[in-house]
Amino acid sequence: MSARVSQRRDFNIVVLGAGGVGKSCLTAQFVQNIWIEAYDPTIEDSYRKQIDVDGRQCMLEILDTAGTEQFSKLIDSITLLRELYMKTGQGFLLVFSITSQSSLYELQELREQIIRIKDDDNVPIVIVGNKSDLEEDRMVSRSKAFAVSQSWGNAPYYETSARRRANVDEVFIDLCRQIIRKDNSGYT
Ligand code: GDP
Ligand code: MG
Numbered sequence: 001m002s003a004r005v006s007q008r009r010d011f012n013i014v015v016l017g018a019g020g021v022g023k024s025c026l027t028a029q030f031v032q033n034i035w036i037e038a039y040d041p042t043i044e045d046s047y048r049k050q051i052d053v054d055g056r057q058c059m060l061e062i063l064d065t066a067g068t069e070q071f072s073k074l075i076d077s078i079t080l081l082r083e084l085y086m087k088t089g090q091g092f093l094l095v096f097s098i099t100s101q102s103s104l105y106e107l108q109e110l111r112e113q114i115i116r117i118k119d120d121d122n123v124p125i126v127i128v129g130n131k132s133d134l135e136e137d138r139m140v141s142r143s144k145a146f147a148v149s150q151s152w153g154n155a156p157y158y159e160t161s162a163r164r165r166a167n168v169d170e171v172f173i174d175l176c177r178q179i180i181r182k183d184n185s186g187y188t
Contacts, residue, residue, distance in 0.1 A: 008050070008057040011176055014085050016110050017095035018103040019067030022130040025162035026095065027064040030172055035163060042066050051169075053176045060172065063089070086117040091124035091175040096145075098129045098159060099137040104145065111152060124178035125155045126171050132159040133166070 015023045024039035031047040044066040050059050063085055086092075092114055096103035107127065115121050127149050129140060142159070149157035156174050160167040 010059045012090045013062045014089035015093045018106045021095050021097040022162045029162050029168045091179045095128045097131045098140045126175045127157045129159040133161040
């Protein structure tokens with residue numbers, strides 16, 4: 001049915017997770033190849049970057065979300081906003097920090113919210129354990145995170161370091177592959 005797609009296509013990607021896990025640092029490393037020690041935690045912005053995924057030109061529109069904790073008074077509008085970008089997002093990077101157990105638990109709620117809002121339990125998701133350079137402060141074992149990823153229908157799990165730019169491209173590329181695979185399976 002679909003024309004064979006050789007032209008560029010767009011991917012709507014949303015970066016979600018608790019405050020301070022490194023969402024903005026990961027996004028900046030991916031898009032601009034820069035490391036900034038301290039981002040404004042209230043910044044919520046979108047960025048575009050074109051990459052090659054298995055020979056396809058992919059234009060990524062990446063929304064770097066801010067946590068809700070800074071906006072408790074605006075909670076209703078934040079909830080609405082979140083519902084909106086969960087609806088339009090095609091793939092989600094769910095980011096926690098390997099130095100924080102609670103940041104992994106927070107992803108559970110986010111995932112449930114995504115599934116509920118999209119009414120689809122097969123949404124492209126990649127789980128990202130960031131700050132892998134802080135091995136000495138690790139609070140979440142690889143096996144724990146891997147068990148979570150398996151319980152989520154085998155969502156891929158990567159450990160990244162935004163600081164060292166380790167595995168940064170890989171998580172975005174894997175997410176694009178999942179989106180492509182899901183789209184293709186819709187036509188068969
Ligand atoms: P966000 O709230 O999820 O957007 O988190 P930020 O990207 O603003 O990062 C929060 C803090 O974690 C900042 O002080 C960063 O310097 C630090 N950070 C982010 N990524 C890493 C990482 O991979 N390694 C280390 N050591 N620190 C990081
Ligand atoms: Mg941020």
